[in-house]
Amino acid sequence: MASDNYYDPKDLRKFGKITEWSEELGEKFFEYYGKVFEEGALTAREKALIALAVAHTEQCPYCIDAYTKDSLQRGVTKEEMMEAVHVGAAIKSGATLVHGVMMMNKVNKLDG
Amino acid sequence: MLKEKKKKQQSLHRRNSELAVANKQLEKLSNGIFANGELPTFSEKINETNQFPLRPKGLEILQINVGYMCNQVCEHCHVDAGPDRKEIMTRETMEQCLNVIKNTGAHTLDLTGGAPEMNPNFRWFVEEASKVGIKDFIVRSNLTIIRANKKYHDLPEFFKKHNVHIISSMPHWTRGKTDKQRGEGVFDQSIKALRDLNAVGYGMPNSELRLDLVYNPSGAFLPSNQASMEKDFKKALLEDFNIQFHNLFAITNLPISRFLDYLIASDNYEDYMYSLVDAYNPAAVKNVMCRNTISISWDGYLYDCDFNQMLELKVSSKIQHISEYNEEILNNRNIVISQHCYGCTAGAGSSCQGTVTE
Numbered sequence: 304m305a306s307d308n309y310y311d312p313k314d315l316r317k318f319g320k321i322t323e324w325s326e327e328l329g330e331k332f333f334e335y336y337g338k339v340f341e342e343g344a345l346t347a348r349e350k351a352l353i354a355l356a357v358a359h360t361e362q363c364p365y366c367i368d369a370y371t372k373d374s375l376q377r378g379v380t381k382e383e384m385m386e387a388v389h390v391g392a393a394i395k396s397g398a399t400l401v402h403g404v405m406m407m408n409k410v411n412k413l414d415g
Numbered sequence: 416m417l418k419e420k421k422k423k424q425q426s427l428h429r430r431n432s433e434l435a436v437a438n439k440q441l442e443k444l445s446n447g448i449f450a451n452g453e454l455p456t457f458s459e460k461i462n463e464t465n466q467f468p469l470r471p472k473g474l475e476i477l478q479i480n481v482g483y484m485c486n487q488v489c490e491h492c493h494v495d496a497g498p499d500r501k502e503i504m505t506r507e508t509m510e511q512c513l514n515v516i517k518n519t520g521a522h523t524l525d526l527t528g529g530a531p532e533m534n535p536n537f538r539w540f541v542e543e544a545s546k547v548g549i550k551d552f553i554v555r556s557n558l559t560i561i562r563a564n565k566k567y568h569d570l571p572e573f574f575k576k577h578n579v580h581i582i583s584s585m586p587h588w589t590r591g592k593t594d595k596q597r598g599e600g601v602f603d604q605s606i607k608a609l610r611d612l613n614a615v616g617y618g619m620p621n622s623e624l625r626l627d628l629v630y631n632p633s634g635a636f637l638p639s640n641q642a643s644m645e646k647d648f649k650k651a652l653l654e655d656f657n658i659q660f661h662n663l664f665a666i667t668n669l670p671i672s673r674f675l676d677y678l679i680a681s682d683n684y685e686d687y688m689y690s691l692v693d694a695y696n697p698a699a700v701k702n703v704m705c706r707n708t709i710s711i712s713w714d715g716y717l718y719d720c721d722f723n724q725m726l727e728l729k730v731s732s733k734i735q736h737i738s739e740y741n742e743e744i745l746n747n748r749n750i751v752i753s754q755h756c757y758g759c760t761a762g763a764g765s766s767c768q769g770t771v772t773e
Binding site for chain 1: 644
């Protein structure tokens with residue numbers, strides 16, 4: 304390992320190399336990946352914002368790096384980007400909090 | 416803070432910045448990652464597809480830079496233009512240009528600057544050049560000049576009278592991003608100028624008075640799909656400001672002059688060069704603008720493009736000045752290249768007329 308860190312920004316450029324150790328699966332993945340981000344029923348700009356929100360909920364540094372840049376390239380403003388991140392954060396916190404109902408159900412059953 | 420603000424209002428030349436010297440820029444572009452083999456040089460790259468040396472394919476566009484003086488000091492200006500630049504084309508050089516325009520095989524005449532309108536002989540030159548009847552006569556107007564002073568307020572009418580095609584820069588449809596790159600207050604003045612142009616018929620649907628906008632990114636990233644950006648720009652400018660225009664040209668920022676200075680200062684230089692090289696598209700090389708353009712500087716020297724002009728890389732030909740112009744000899748030259756050329760071959764390619772591939 305040349306780097307002292309688990310994450311190295313330079314590794315993002317090497318993503319394509321994963322194909323070298325499993326050509327068929329790697330190529331299928333990148334073909335699928337490329338297709339997903341093409342203009343479709345959703346615009347590429349909308350997809351970039353979804354990807355940016357998911358990149359944050361997944362806490363993937365490579366994805367945050369890539370989709371912040373991709374969003375800027377597509378003319379997305381920082382206000383739009385932050386709102387997208389909040390959508391991810393709201394779902395994340397909502398997903399935690401909605402489990403509170405489970406806790407309440409359990410309390411009510413055991414000690415209601 | 417104040418010092419920083421003042422700095423932003425001055426050209427690199429005025430600040431005596433090291434990068435005001437063309438050779439220093441060329442050194443930066445040839446050393447480091449391009450000297451240690453991390454990235455291939457542009458000549459090595461185009462040689463992979465047997466496109467070295469790059470050769471002209473016939474002259475179509477004469478681009479004349481009538482001076483580096485400008486009322487704006489945009490953060491990314493490749494000309495290093497500004498109010499403190501005094502290089503202005505003389506009437507004598509303009510007369511030499513007119514002789515060339517009368518005899519050229521080019522179908523497009525493209526006037527640029529600085530703010531070309533600030534040249535004291537600008538109107539005379541436009542009147543004379545428009546008499547020649549060249550097919551597409553472009554003036555690259557920064558928009559704010561129209562609102563800068565009363566003496567410029569009639570420019571939309573003047574352009575209309577001479578059937579000039581207007582191309583103007585607009586980095587974004589929001590105030591914040593535009594002002595960050597082009598200076599405080601530029602967005603509002605640009606909107607007013609666009610309304611003035613629309614009012615005389617420029618940019619309206621089916622109008623023959625062409626008004627195109629240039630989008631170049633506001634930071635250290637590449638432009639995305641030109642057609643999608645055009646759609647977004649049209650929607651936003653119409654809905655928010657009732658402004659219309661014809662086409663949007665997406666142009667990549669080339670790593671020279673003030674943009675190079677910005678890349679280095681913001682620690683983005685290497686990443687940006689990697690982005691350009693990663694996005695290299697051999698198909699774009701076939702249509703790069705230096706293959707159909709001659710760029711003429713304020714003092715009459717000839718270059719393969721406006722960027723080479725700013726890097727002081729004159730055409731590689733025995734003809735180097737407008738006074739001795741000979742199209743046949745000029746068409747038989749090798750184009751001068753360096754690593755900044757990657758800016759014109761990234762993605763869908765980039766030129767003063769936008770992307771160069773389908």
